[in-house]
Amino acid sequence: MKKAFRTDQAPSPVGPYSQIVQAGELLFLAGQVPLTPQGTMNEGDIVAQTRQVLNNLKGVLEAAGCSMDDIVKTTIFLADLSDFGAVNKVYAEYFGEPFPARSTVEVSKLPLGARLEIDAIAFRS
Numbered sequence: 001m002k003k004a005f006r007t008d009q010a011p012s013p014v015g016p017y018s019q020i021v022q023a024g025e026l027l028f029l030a031g032q033v034p035l036t037p038q039g040t041m042n043e044g045d046i047v048a049q050t051r052q053v054l055n056n057l058k059g060v061l062e063a064a065g066c067s068m069d070d071i072v073k074t075t076i077f078l079a080d081l082s083d084f085g086a087v088n089k090v091y092a093e094y095f096g097e098p099f100p101a102r103s104t105v106e107v108s109k110l111p112l113g114a115r116l117e118i119d120a121i122a123f124r125s
Contacts, residue, residue: 009059011035014111019060027064027122031077032056033114046083046115050090053118058094061122068094070122073101077117081106087116 004018010032013019021028034042034049037059042052058068076091078084084104100120110117 005064007063010056029120031117031119033117046086050087054094071100071120073121076104077107079115
């Protein structure tokens with residue numbers, strides 16, 4: 001059985017997908033780009049945009065009764081891998097040990113011209 005959750009603490013989906021779906025004890029979070037919950041792009045630097053993305057993920061998790069501590073895996077998609085250091089520094093502010101497993105890849109384009117996108121898998125204990 002799967003169940004979807006929705007929150008106004010993150011932007012509404014821009015397509016036919018859910019913000020977060022629970023399947024068993026796992027939660028699958030849709031990729032978040034630096035859109036504000038009101039649906040406008042955060043036009044700040046990569047640090048501000050990374051914070052926006054991680055705050056969006058946090059809001060989605062809270063809608064499902066979870067927190068960032070429940071994330072076990074993330075994937076970071078960067079339009080420019082040279083942003084990795086700045087993104088990594090902000091990322092470390094949101095996660096503690098044991099850190100989630102993670103993959104980071106550079107991609108040619110992201111939705112809405114975003115510079116980064118992060119998706120996640122969480123475990124509901």
